[in-house]
Amino acid sequence: MLGLLMGFGAGTLISALAFELTEEAFTLGGADTVAAGLGIGALVYFAADRWLDHRGAAGRMRVDVDSSESTGMALLLGAVLDGIPESAVIGITVLEGEVSLPMLAAVFLSNLPEAVSSASSMRGQDHGQVLRRWLLVTLACALAAGLGYGLLDGASGDLVGFIEAFAGGAVLMTVADAMLPEARRLGGKAAGLLTTLGFALAYLLSTLD
Numbered sequence: 001m002l003g004l005l006m007g008f009g010a011g012t013l014i015s016a017l018a019f020e021l022t023e024e025a026f027t028l029g030g031a032d033t034v035a036a037g038l039g040i041g042a043l044v045y046f047a048a049d050r051w052l053d054h055r056g057a058a059g060r061m062r063v064d065v066d067s068s069e070s071t072g073m074a075l076l077l078g079a080v081l082d083g084i085p086e087s088a089v090i091g092i093t094v095l096e097g098e099v100s101l102p103m104l105a106a107v108f109l110s111n112l113p114e115a116v117s118s119a120s121s122m123r124g125q126d127h128g129q130v131l132r133r134w135l136l137v138t139l140a141c142a143l144a145a146g147l148g149y150g151l152l153d154g155a156s157g158d159l160v161g162f163i164e165a166f167a168g169g170a171v172l173m174t175v176a177d178a179m180l181p182e183a184r185r186l187g188g189k190a191a192g193l194l195t196t197l198g199f200a201l202a203y204l205l206s207t208l209d
Contacts, residue, residue, distance in 0.1 A: 003187025004194045010179040011198025012105055013171060019206050021089060021168045029161025037165025038172070041085070045170040049177065080140050083107075085170035087141035091148025092164055101205055 025034045086107040148163075183191040 001187075003183045003185065003191050006179050006183035007187055007191030007194040008198035009105075009108075010175045010183060011195035011200075012202040013107075013175050013179075014195075015199040015202035015206070017168045017172060019203055020093070021164050025161040025164040025168065027161075028157035028164070030158075033158055033161045034165045037162040038169035041166035041169025042173045043169075044166075045085070045173040049173070080137055083137065083141040084144040085167040086174075087144040088148035089164070089167045089171065091145035091150075092160070092167070094149045105202075 022034060022038075025037060029037075090104060090107065148167075180191075180195070183195065187194070
């Protein structure tokens with residue numbers, strides 16, 4: 001079930017990125033802005049992801065990680081890394097007049113397995129400390145959403161388009177590098193079907209906005 005949810009979430013994310021975020025970035029900044037933002041966003045995510053891999057977060061999308069404190073902290077940092085660009089995207093969509101429901105649903109589904117992995121690896125630790133750590137993750141993502149909205153209000157089209165594409169590149173890296181492989185591993189071939197259904201549903205919802 002977790003693999004199928006990941007596949008569905010990946011499909012909704014791809015659709016939201018393609019038909020809302022990237023399209024809006026192109027309208028604001030043009031093709032060169034979109035290409036630069038996607039590429040740089042992917043490279044920054046790649047570098048941060050490699051650093052986390054060396055700290056023990058290589059399997060942060062897996063539900064069968066080792067139950068060690070160091071791994072749990074690395075997974076926590078991974079949740080911040082993956083959550084910040086997604087949260088910034090949510091803040092950016094507010095600038096367009098309303099929160100994108102497909103994007104909101106996609107972000108929820110994409111973060112669920114990573115949260116399960118990290119929380120399960122922290123079993124046996126002080127519960128209060130674990131809850132405080134996750135509160136910090138929540139605050140960091142909320143801050144990213146607020147910055148995505150507050151700092152870009154009134155900014156030039158090129159800047160907003162670049163940041164939208166930058167966040168999109170980081171999110172797309174998350175989908176390709178972590179979500180889809182793990183969805184296939186856990187959910188089998190049916191995960192591909194759910195990915196397509198998620199894509200189709202998110203596209204349909206985007207046309208109704």
